[in-house]
Amino acid sequence: MNEILKVENLSISFGSNHVLCGLNMELYENEVLGIIGPNGAGKTVLLNILSGILKPTAGKIWFMGEDITNRSIVERTRKGFGRTFQVPRSFENMTAYENSLVGAAFGGDCKEKDCLEISSDILDLIGLGRQKQDFARKLGLLDRKRLEIGIALASRPKLLLLDEVAGGLTESELTDVLEIVQNIKAAGISVIWIEHVLQTMVDGTDRVLLLAEGRDIIHGLPQEIMDSKEVEEIYLGTDE
Amino acid sequence: MEDKTLRKEKNPLKNIIILVIVAFFASLTLWGNAYFINLLTLLFLYLSLAQMWNLLAGYSGLVSLGQQIFVGLGGYCLAIMTEKYHQGLALSLVVAVAVCVAFAFVISFPIFKMRGVYFTIGTWIVAEALMIFFANWSFANYNIGYNIRMGYTFSPNIIYLMAYIIGIGSVALVFFLLRTKTGLALMSMRDNESAAEVRGVKLYGTKLRIFLLTAGYTGLTGAVLYLNMVYLTPDSAFTINWTVSMVFMVIIGGMGTIEGGIIGAVVYVIIQQYLYNFPGISMIILGAAAIAIILFLPKGIMGTLHSRYGWELFSVRRGLQNKGASVTSLKDILMK
Ligand SMILES: Nc1ncnc2c1ncn2[C@@H]1O[C@H](COP(=O)(O)OP(=O)(O)OP(=O)(O)O)[C@@H](O)[C@H]1O
Ligand SMILES: [Mg+2]
Numbered sequence: 001m002n003e004i005l006k007v008e009n010l011s012i013s014f015g016s017n018h019v020l021c022g023l024n025m026e027l028y029e030n031e032v033l034g035i036i037g038p039n040g041a042g043k044t045v046l047l048n049i050l051s052g053i054l055k056p057t058a059g060k061i062w063f064m065g066e067d068i069t070n071r072s073i074v075e076r077t078r079k080g081f082g083r084t085f086q087v088p089r090s091f092e093n094m095t096a097y098e099n100s101l102v103g104a105a106f107g108g109d110c111k112e113k114d115c116l117e118i119s120s121d122i123l124d125l126i127g128l129g130r131q132k133q134d135f136a137r138k139l140g141l142l143d144r145k146r147l148e149i150g151i152a153l154a155s156r157p158k159l160l161l162l163d164e165v166a167g168g169l170t171e172s173e174l175t176d177v178l179e180i181v182q183n184i185k186a187a188g189i190s191v192i193w194i195e196h197v198l199q200t201m202v203d204g205t206d207r208v209l210l211l212a213e214g215r216d217i218i219h220g221l222p223q224e225i226m227d228s229k230e231v232e233e234i235y236l237g238t239d240e
Numbered sequence: 241m242e243d244k245t246l247r248k249e250k251n252p253l254k255n256i257i258i259l260v261i262v263a264f265f266a267s268l269t270l271w272g273n274a275y276f277i278n279l280l281t282l283l284f285l286y287l288s289l290a291q292m293w294n295l296l297a298g299y300s301g302l303v304s305l306g307q308q309i310f311v312g313l314g315g316y317c318l319a320i321m322t323e324k325y326h327q328g329l330a331l332s333l334v335v336a337v338a339v340c341v342a343f344a345f346v347i348s349f350p351i352f353k354m355r356g357v358y359f360t361i362g363t364w365i366v367a368e369a370l371m372i373f374f375a376n377w378s379f380a381n382y383n384i385g386y387n388i389r390m391g392y393t394f395s396p397n398i399i400y401l402m403a404y405i406i407g408i409g410s411v412a413l414v415f416f417l418l419r420t421k422t423g424l425a426l427m428s429m430r431d432n433e434s435a436a437e438v439r440g441v442k443l444y445g446t447k448l449r450i451f452l453l454t455a456g457y458t459g460l461t462g463a464v465l466y467l468n469m470v471y472l473t474p475d476s477a478f479t480i481n482w483t484v485s486m487v488f489m490v491i492i493g494g495m496g497t498i499e500g501g502i503i504g505a506v507v508y509v510i511i512q513q514y515l516y517n518f519p520g521i522s523m524i525i526l527g528a529a530a531i532a533i534i535l536f537l538p539k540g541i542m543g544t545l546h547s548r549y550g551w552e553l554f555s556v557r558r559g560l561q562n563k564g565a566s567v568t569s570l571k572d573i574l575m576k
């Protein structure tokens with residue numbers, strides 16, 4: 001299997017807060033990699049570094065064989081990075097359809113007519129078909145999370161970064177999200193999926209990585225990781 | 241999938257209302273009295289200033305306090321071209337626009353490096369520097385300024401028509417701009433700039449284009465303002481009061497909406513008529529009114545109407561076409 005993303009010795013500190021300390025990881029083509037870790041472990045920070053919002057203090061990032069460490073946010077998006085935000089950042093005073101259109105028109109490389117069609121089709125696919133003309137500010141939590149995924153997908157990404165899209169959802173809503181991710185994988189997109197809901201990680205990913213103390217503590221098959229003593233100590237331990 | 245809610249909503253009534261309003265104001269040249277014509281000349285010119293500042297601050301996040309740069313430069317170009325070089329109006333206006341766009345381009349390099357409040361202050365400092373520069377520039381008649389005699393050669397009705405075209409033109413410009421791809425970028429930037437960037441919107445390029453566009457249009461407006469006022473000095477040309485009035489109009493009307501600028505301009509011009517009676521404290525009254533609006537209607541008059549009642553006159557919503565088959569897999573969509 002080919003690597004689509006490779007992260008080497010990635011470090012970032014905010015003052016004396018060393019959030020990532022020499023993280024190494026890779027993602028294979030068409031793989032869904034789950035990342036778990038306690039609150040404040042640096043999961044969102046990692047996504048922000050990958051999408052170019054934060055600059056790492058050290059380390060390198062390769063995307064499809066190219067060193068993109070110094071590439072801008074927009075360049076990365078246009079090369080095929082798509083992402084969602086833990087706290088949805090949809091465009092409040094635009095309709096769901098226009099939100100999706102922003103993704104298609106600026107992130108993707110499509111002719112106008114195709115952009116319009118893709119934006120609309122994507123919303124049908126992720127279950128927002130009836131809310132296309134609703135303002136984003138009127139959508140409920142699940143629909144907002146869907147829209148986040150929709151905007152990202154509309155840019156036709158090669159790599160999708162999901163930041164807690166299942167948090168706060170009900171059992172049946174979780175099934176919807178799992179189905180969407182299955183669909184994304186079936187379309188050949190590679191995914192990094194951050195989640196606290198461990199069952200979705202077991203059901204929805206190919207591999208899980210436990211991020212803590214700024215590095216990769218352990219990674220492997222989802223069920224193995226969930227059963228490991230590391231997860232019990234570091235992750236579940238925080239709940240007790 | 242047949243779904244009525246997806247159809248682009250067409251509302252002929254709105255278009256008729258807009259047409260009637262536009263025709264009404266054009267007909268005023270035939271029957272309006274002098275006071276009214278003069279008032280509406282101001283209204284349309286201020287409308288243009290408001291639309292441009294809204295495009296800058298409301299959509300592009302460029303909160304400039306230095307738009308008097310372009311009002312002043314526009315006025316000076318008109319004065320120098322007509323008084324010094326005895327050129328006609330058309331060429332003078334072209335020069336005014338060109339000089340404003342060129343000057344905006346040059347200052348964009350330093351001031352676009354500044355963010356947020358530094359940008360705001362930076363633009364203001366440029367304006368203040370220009371005021372001092374023009375007051376000491378022999379080429380521009382020091383602080384004596386100019387009496388733009390060309391202003392007397394046009395009847396108030398003709399100047400009104402110019403203002404009318406500029407005012408209506410500013411609304412049309414913003415409206416049609418918002419329906420383009422750049423407009424989509426602008427709306428996303430208005431709602432969330434950093435998210436827009438993550439979605440692939442090039443912030444710098446988009447902002448620069450809007451900065452240049454508004455500079456040129458504000459310059460054109462400034463030139464016609466001074467054609468109407470006739471007398472120009474560095475102090476009046478580059479005073480921050482120009483931008484204060486823009487801010488006032490956009491904030492009370494509602495930032496990031498087309499209608500807001502219209503409402504703001506109407507309110508401003510009406511209030512200003514009364515404020516002539518209180519010359520010393522007019523700015524204080526305007527400031528108090530703006531603060532009251534910020535406190536009680538933070539989205540401005542239009543923003544409040546829109547979010548409460550969904551009311552809008554100029555819809556830039558993008559409609560959808562109905563399609564037959566519904567989608568089954570993401571793969572099919574991405575293969576397109
Ligand atoms: N821009 C920033 N500036 C300074 N510190 C930051 C910044 N962003 C994140 N941090 C710090 O980095 C640490 C990791 O935060 P992060 O948001 O990545 O956690 P997380 O793993 O996503 O947690 P959660 O599960 O709660 O979302 C926290 O201590 C946070 O305070
Ligand atoms: Mg997080």
